[in-house]
Amino acid sequence: MIIVTILGAGNVAQHLYKVFSASVEITVNQWYNRHLEHLQMFKNDVDIFDDISLFKEADIYIIAVSDDAVAEISEQLPFSNKLIVHTSGSVNLHHLDKKNRRGVFYPLQTFSKNAELNFNDVPICIEVEHKADYHVLKDLAIAIGSPYHRVNSPQRAALHLAAVFVNNFTNQLYRVAHEITESEGVDFNILKPLIKETAKKVDTLSPFMAQTGPAKRNDKKTIKKHLATLDKEIHKDIYILLTKAIKETHGI
Amino acid sequence: MIIVTILGAGNVAQHLYKVFSASVEITVNQWYNRHLEHLQMFKNDVDIFDDISLFKEADIYIIAVSDDAVAEISEQLPFSNKLIVHTSGSVNLHHLDKKNRRGVFYPLQTFSKNAELNFNDVPICIEVEHKADYHVLKDLAIAIGSPYHRVNSPQRAALHLAAVFVNNFTNQLYRVAHEITESEGVDFNILKPLIKETAKKVDTLSPFMAQTGPAKRNDKKTIKKHLATLDKEIHKDIYILLTKAIKETHGI
Numbered sequence: 001m002i003i004v005t006i007l008g009a010g011n012v013a014q015h016l017y018k019v020f021s022a023s024v025e026i027t028v029n030q031w032y033n034r035h036l037e038h039l040q041m042f043k044n045d046v047d048i049f050d051d052i053s054l055f056k057e058a059d060i061y062i063i064a065v066s067d068d069a070v071a072e073i074s075e076q077l078p079f080s081n082k083l084i085v086h087t088s089g090s091v092n093l094h095h096l097d098k099k100n101r102r103g104v105f106y107p108l109q110t111f112s113k114n115a116e117l118n119f120n121d122v123p124i125c126i127e128v129e130h131k132a133d134y135h136v137l138k139d140l141a142i143a144i145g146s147p148y149h150r151v152n153s154p155q156r157a158a159l160h161l162a163a164v165f166v167n168n169f170t171n172q173l174y175r176v177a178h179e180i181t182e183s184e185g186v187d188f189n190i191l192k193p194l195i196k197e198t199a200k201k202v203d204t205l206s207p208f209m210a211q212t213g214p215a216k217r218n219d220k221k222t223i224k225k226h227l228a229t230l231d232k233e234i235h236k237d238i239y240i241l242l243t244k245a246i247k248e249t250h251g252i
Numbered sequence: 253m254i255i256v257t258i259l260g261a262g263n264v265a266q267h268l269y270k271v272f273s274a275s276v277e278i279t280v281n282q283w284y285n286r287h288l289e290h291l292q293m294f295k296n297d298v299d300i301f302d303d304i305s306l307f308k309e310a311d312i313y314i315i316a317v318s319d320d321a322v323a324e325i326s327e328q329l330p331f332s333n334k335l336i337v338h339t340s341g342s343v344n345l346h347h348l349d350k351k352n353r354r355g356v357f358y359p360l361q362t363f364s365k366n367a368e369l370n371f372n373d374v375p376i377c378i379e380v381e382h383k384a385d386y387h388v389l390k391d392l393a394i395a396i397g398s399p400y401h402r403v404n405s406p407q408r409a410a411l412h413l414a415a416v417f418v419n420n421f422t423n424q425l426y427r428v429a430h431e432i433t434e435s436e437g438v439d440f441n442i443l444k445p446l447i448k449e450t451a452k453k454v455d456t457l458s459p460f461m462a463q464t465g466p467a468k469r470n471d472k473k474t475i476k477k478h479l480a481t482l483d484k485e486i487h488k489d490i491y492i493l494l495t496k497a498i499k500e501t502h503g504i
Contacts, residue, residue, distance in 0.1 A: 067471075090477065109445060149438075162428075162433050167447075173422050176417050177418045181411065191360070192454065193361060193375060197361060198418060199451035202426055207429075222319070234496070242421040
């Protein structure tokens with residue numbers, strides 16, 4: 001049995017609480033948050049508290065709070081030499097107070113408040129200060145059915161940055177497409193199968209091999225027509241820059 | 253029974269031939285290509301030919317050739333007042349020779365040579381010159397199990413342009429992510445569940461509502477750190493421009 005204490009009440013904390021509770025190999029013995037009202041709905045299921053002096057013994061203390069709050073909360077902890085981890089893609093391991101054994105348990109996925117998420121689809125990137133702690137965190141990932149990967153700090157930073165491209169920036173391209181279709185009164189939903197197939201394609205082909213389209217073909221006529229069709233300056237800028245990037249990548 | 257003649261031997265032509273052949277409601281009576289060798293492998297299954305004078309009677313003649321060849325091939329056809337359609341997202345309906353009844357049967361999807369594709373996931377955008385022809389093309393879409401949408405020329409142009417954003421440009425963002433992970437020796441595969449979840453998320457949330465990340469939060473510290481981490485100028489340019497686009501979209 002792995003005994004876990006959760007700190008924080010946000011999206012990630014709540015998704016982790018849910019999946020930990022569902023595992024027979026994990027017990028969440030306590031759940032801390034500075035503002036107890038955000039945990040009230042769980043009070044019948046778990047020991048919730050807001051008094052920093054009341055921490056009990058656990059195998060892992062998981063700090064799932066906003067990036068800026070990680071350092072402060074880790075300093076306030078009234079114990080030492082325990083395994084504490086944060087869940088952030090971008091916070092340095094050393095921002096955790098060094099009185100405890102430090103690690104990172106970073107779930108590389110997009111979490112929505114209400115969306116159900118299967119943790120089989122949530123890779124856990126594990127970083128540890130002390131080698132022995134890797135196995136504890138690996139076992140935790142296994143207990144929730146997640147793939148896990150040991151990474152170092154620059155690798156976690158690279159993954160977090162790459163995630164901005166494949167998640168945040170990709171979503172903004174969807175937004176641009178939404179604006180383009182809406183401007184002609186045509187249903188954005190028509191694009192959804194293509195959106196999914198594009199994501200699926202990189203399962204079997206590298207993005208390099210999967211590339212198609214006017215930029216890749218150097219189809220100047222279509223590129224010119226597209227640029228003439230775009231109304232918004234920023235849409236034109238995105239079209240020009242990503243066309244340039246595709247050409248550079250493929251030596252065109 | 254819908255009698256169809258296919259013209260062309262590329263990806264789209266081959267995928268259409270396959271799905272038409274599998275439908276009990278469709279007969280492909282002939283398959284034309286200028287270079288017969290590209291059709292040789294189908295010669296036992298269908299009447300293949302390269303002599304423009306040998307066309308037989310069909311309900312629909314589907315011209316699935318490269319954009320630049322559509323006009324020329326439609327001019328050469330030795331018959332008139334039949335229903336001819338092209339399959340391109342960007343070629344004008346009027347590039348088809350006007351001696352025949354003209355239309356467009358545009359499958360809005362990314363086709364790979366070897367990948368199996370379920371036509372339930374291939375929306376067909378239908379454009380017609382004569383209203384009565386819409387039903388013929390609609391029935392063809394139904395016979396292959398595809399969703400179908402009647403569009404006008406500006407709407408088809410908007411969909412084709414939007415498809416470049418959600419397919420070609422999105423794939424290039426995957427490529428950038430691949431370069432970023434590779435530069436730290438970390439496995440690009442770790443990002444695939446996130447890539448899929450990002451595509452899935454717009455099923456239930458608009459791209460506007462689905463947006464997250466440092467740009468949306470105006471998290472200047474993370475943005476600065478990311479820009480300092482990026483090695484390639486063009487990666488920096490993409491990061492800056494898409495961050496700006498997200499901020500503009502969300503009024504930040």
